[in-house]
Amino acid sequence: MLKNTQNPSESTLLRPTTRDLARVAGVSRATVDRVLNGREGVKKKTVDKVNAAIAEIGFVRNLAAANLAKSRTYRFLFVLPHSGEQFLGEILRHIHEAQTVFSADMVTTTVRHVDQNDPFKIAAVLASISTETFDGVAIMAPETPQVRDAIQRLQERGVHTLPFISNQAPVRDQWVGIDNHAAGATAGTLMGRFLSGRPGKLVVIADSILSRASLERRSGFDAVINADFPHLDALPSLETYGAQDRANRIVSETFRHQSDIVGIYILASEAGGPLSAIANVLPSQRCVIIAHERTPCTVNALIDGTVDALVTQDPGHLVRSAVRKLRALTDGRSTLQSQEKIRVEIVMKTNL
Amino acid sequence: MLKNTQNPSESTLLRPTTRDLARVAGVSRATVDRVLNGREGVKKKTVDKVNAAIAEIGFVRNLAAANLAKSRTYRFLFVLPHSGEQFLGEILRHIHEAQTVFSADMVTTTVRHVDQNDPFKIAAVLASISTETFDGVAIMAPETPQVRDAIQRLQERGVHTLPFISNQAPVRDQWVGIDNHAAGATAGTLMGRFLSGRPGKLVVIADSILSRASLERRSGFDAVINADFPHLDALPSLETYGAQDRANRIVSETFRHQSDIVGIYILASEAGGPLSAIANVLPSQRCVIIAHERTPCTVNALIDGTVDALVTQDPGHLVRSAVRKLRALTDGRSTLQSQEKIRVEIVMKTNL
DNA sequence: ACATTATTGAGACACGTGCCTCAAAGCAAC
DNA sequence: GTTGCTTTGAGGCACGTGTCTCAATAATGT
Numbered sequence: 069m070l071k072n073t074q075n076p077s078e079s080t081l082l083r084p085t086t087r088d089l090a091r092v093a094g095v096s097r098a099t100v101d102r103v104l105n106g107r108e109g110v111k112k113k114t115v116d117k118v119n120a121a122i123a124e125i126g127f128v129r130n131l132a133a134a135n136l137a138k139s140r141t142y143r144f145l146f147v148l149p150h151s152g153e154q155f156l157g158e159i160l161r162h163i164h165e166a167q168t169v170f171s172a173d174m175v176t177t178t179v180r181h182v183d184q185n186d187p188f189k190i191a192a193v194l195a196s197i198s199t200e201t202f203d204g205v206a207i208m209a210p211e212t213p214q215v216r217d218a219i220q221r222l223q224e225r226g227v228h229t230l231p232f233i234s235n236q237a238p239v240r241d242q243w244v245g246i247d248n249h250a251a252g253a254t255a256g257t258l259m260g261r262f263l264s265g266r267p268g269k270l271v272v273i274a275d276s277i278l279s280r281a282s283l284e285r286r287s288g289f290d291a292v293i294n295a296d297f298p299h300l301d302a303l304p305s306l307e308t309y310g311a312q313d314r315a316n317r318i319v320s321e322t323f324r325h326q327s328d329i330v331g332i333y334i335l336a337s338e339a340g341g342p343l344s345a346i347a348n349v350l351p352s353q354r355c356v357i358i359a360h361e362r363t364p365c366t367v368n369a370l371i372d373g374t375v376d377a378l379v380t381q382d383p384g385h386l387v388r389s390a391v392r393k394l395r396a397l398t399d400g401r402s403t404l405q406s407q408e409k410i411r412v413e414i415v416m417k418t419n420l
Numbered sequence: 421m422l423k424n425t426q427n428p429s430e431s432t433l434l435r436p437t438t439r440d441l442a443r444v445a446g447v448s449r450a451t452v453d454r455v456l457n458g459r460e461g462v463k464k465k466t467v468d469k470v471n472a473a474i475a476e477i478g479f480v481r482n483l484a485a486a487n488l489a490k491s492r493t494y495r496f497l498f499v500l501p502h503s504g505e506q507f508l509g510e511i512l513r514h515i516h517e518a519q520t521v522f523s524a525d526m527v528t529t530t531v532r533h534v535d536q537n538d539p540f541k542i543a544a545v546l547a548s549i550s551t552e553t554f555d556g557v558a559i560m561a562p563e564t565p566q567v568r569d570a571i572q573r574l575q576e577r578g579v580h581t582l583p584f585i586s587n588q589a590p591v592r593d594q595w596v597g598i599d600n601h602a603a604g605a606t607a608g609t610l611m612g613r614f615l616s617g618r619p620g621k622l623v624v625i626a627d628s629i630l631s632r633a634s635l636e637r638r639s640g641f642d643a644v645i646n647a648d649f650p651h652l653d654a655l656p657s658l659e660t661y662g663a664q665d666r667a668n669r670i671v672s673e674t675f676r677h678q679s680d681i682v683g684i685y686i687l688a689s690e691a692g693g694p695l696s697a698i699a700n701v702l703p704s705q706r707c708v709i710i711a712h713e714r715t716p717c718t719v720n721a722l723i724d725g726t727v728d729a730l731v732t733q734d735p736g737h738l739v740r741s742a743v744r745k746l747r748a749l750t751d752g753r754s755t756l757q758s759q760e761k762i763r764v765e766i767v768m769k770t771n772l
Numbered sequence: 773a774c775a776t777t778a779t780t781g782a783g784a785c786a787c788g789t790g791c792c793t794c795a796a797a798g799c800a801a802c
Numbered sequence: 803g804t805t806g807c808t809t810t811g812a813g814g815c816a817c818g819t820g821t822c823t824c825a826a827t828a829a830t831g832t
Contacts, residue, residue, distance in 0.1 A: 096781045132484035133818035136787050253770035264616040384758045406736045412771035418605035419764035448811045485788035488817050
């Protein structure tokens with residue numbers, strides 16, 4: 069087997085090592101290491117020599133070997149709402165499923181559940197995290213001043229953070245989740261096209277209209293309905309606050325008072341409650357229903373024809389993308405744009 | 421820093437190494453190596469001891485370290501049609517784009533173009549490949565006896581193969597691409613729903629109806645139209661054979677002879693030709709048009725409203741999935757089901 | 773010129789695994 | 803017991819990089 073040291077001519081098959089780099093730069097391997105890992109006490113001129121050599125021979129550090137030498141492990145934490153909800157269940161399932169793949173890359177993931185309605189508790193949990201315990205944290209939490217501050221301090225302590233699904237600040241670059249405006253707009257287009265010309269009113273059901281995601285979905289939906297389907301009239305959002313009795317009440321009230329309802333848009337991530345509320349008032353009515361996320365409940369509704377289409381994001385992709393991004397952050401690398409873009413997917417009975 | 425050898429108590433943080441494994445199994449590291457790498461000359465009893473220890477301490481070999489020791493590189497080849505087509509261009513773009521990410525995993529990819537209409541040439545190219553040159557080959561080629569045989573022999577020579585996009589045999593497990601029946605069915609559902617009740621005829625345009633992909637898409641489309649939208653009448657497929665003049669002629673003939681055409685389904689992967697043929701006969705007609713794949717041409721048509729929806733597969737995902745699968749094949753590993761499933765995606769103006 | 777400091781080099785060992793050699797031990801048949 | 807064969811152990815070197823120590827050299831100030 070060939071060895072680089074015995075074969076000084078550049079081999080196009082083997083990639084250059086730090087040894088090659090040292091040789092070409094005319095310095096020692098110790099100095100190469102000093103430059104590569106940004107240690108101080110190296111003359112500017114020497115740094116330039118090494119960098120020139122890096123460019124010349126196209127050196128790229130072998131991350132696997134480096135991590136092996138450092139015994140590096142990536143410890144990531146997912147901060148998620150309390151479970152019980154179906155969409156969250158899918159997320160959890162994929163975190164566990166991907167565990168085996170991650171462990172090959174020395175990535176360990178931990179999940180911590182927090183009460184989404186208690187910003188102080190969330191902040192406290194974030195405050196308990198340091199570089200001693202985790203290298204990166206993916207946070208799914210509503211946007212509040214307390215949480216925003218806790219995240220800020222976490223970053224100052226050197227822990228990498230990543231808004232996960234629930235978008236925090238308008239840091240469009242570093243976050244994992246779909247464009248909710250586009251998701252709402254897509255739901256609107258499907259609604260309009262499926263109704264094709266038929267006029268009437270549209271019921272919109274949300275969990276709470278205060279979250280950023282709800283606002284964005286609603287605005288995207290309205291934009292499309294107003295622009296492309298002016299014969300449709302989207303009613304003000306109904307808020308369930310996640311309570312089934314309230315959902316039942318407001319839905320049945322709405323159907324009692326409104327006459328010509330032709331479509332229902334469930335913009336909440338958890339469609340289960342709204343769907344069963346609708347089942348009460350809609351024995352077998354002709355009404356286009358669009359919902360979000362692929363969960364056991366929505367898939368069943370799709371199959372039995374209750375729901376016409378789903379606008380979804382792939383939970384497995386969300387999880388893997390979060391891990392890849394956290395890893396890139398801790399390595400100071402960048403990720404592949406096209407791989408990390410979370411698509412606004414449309415799911416019907418035929419492309420389950 | 422802790423060292424495993426000095427700290428015999430099981431550390432939950434560090435994963436067990438071959439050294440730990442040898443200690444627990446009560447054998448030497450050499451024997452562990454013999455068992456792990458399936459060398460012969462080891463007593464059955466000893467093999468069992470080691471395997472028991474593997475299970476006991478949950479040993480998983482550190483692939484990065486192993487590949488480092490072996491100086492392993494993965495050399496994969498993509499055998500693709502001659503370029504020029506837009507969908508293929510997207511594939512190529514993503515192969516090159518992913519190069520940087522792959523190289524971190526010691527994966528190098530090469531692309532070789534072959535004439536799709538010359539099965540003997542394709543077979544010849546495949547015959548020239550051995551383990552000396554490549555570890556795995558992703559093959560996008562129409563299904564012919566010559567190609568099938570060449571693939572068979574390639575596998576016998578120890579080179580791993582993977583049908584890529586164009587499905588070869590019904591080896592449903594090991595192949596990269598979408599379920600074309602589902603893709604056709606999805607196109608059918610969109611067509612039916614967008615027309616919602618309006619009766620009429622549907623034009624179906626294919627490149628050639630002989631390929632497996634075309635057959636499957638057509639059968640999926642017909643199944644849905646017949647079952648769910650009986651008021652629609654899908655006409656026999658028009659075949660362009662990839663020739664623009666022929667496309668223009670057959671499309672204009674069809675529109676001259678048929679009266680009530682309400683929808684057009686372009687099931688060819690390259691929609692450019694059919695689209696411009698349609699533009700000639702359809703100055704501004706009300707007709708639902710569904711096409712396949714996201715290319716510059718179809719995206720433009722979507723934006724200007726010519727096309728109503730696209731049924732697509734993500735080219736970046738296809739490429740990365742192929743590489744992951746080839747890597748898993750050469751490592752004798754399995755892949756994450758949910759990650760490798762290529763989704764039948766629906767793209768409209770709002771979720772570009 | 774000298775002392776002092778800043779910079780560099782040489783070398784070692786580590787990470788976890790693969791792969792090789794050589795010797796030692798176990799086992800069988802005679 | 804001797805011979806020959808099979809199985810195992812001990813140990814070393816390699817992969818590419820990180821991270822030490824200690825010495826050697828260069829640059830600086832006086």
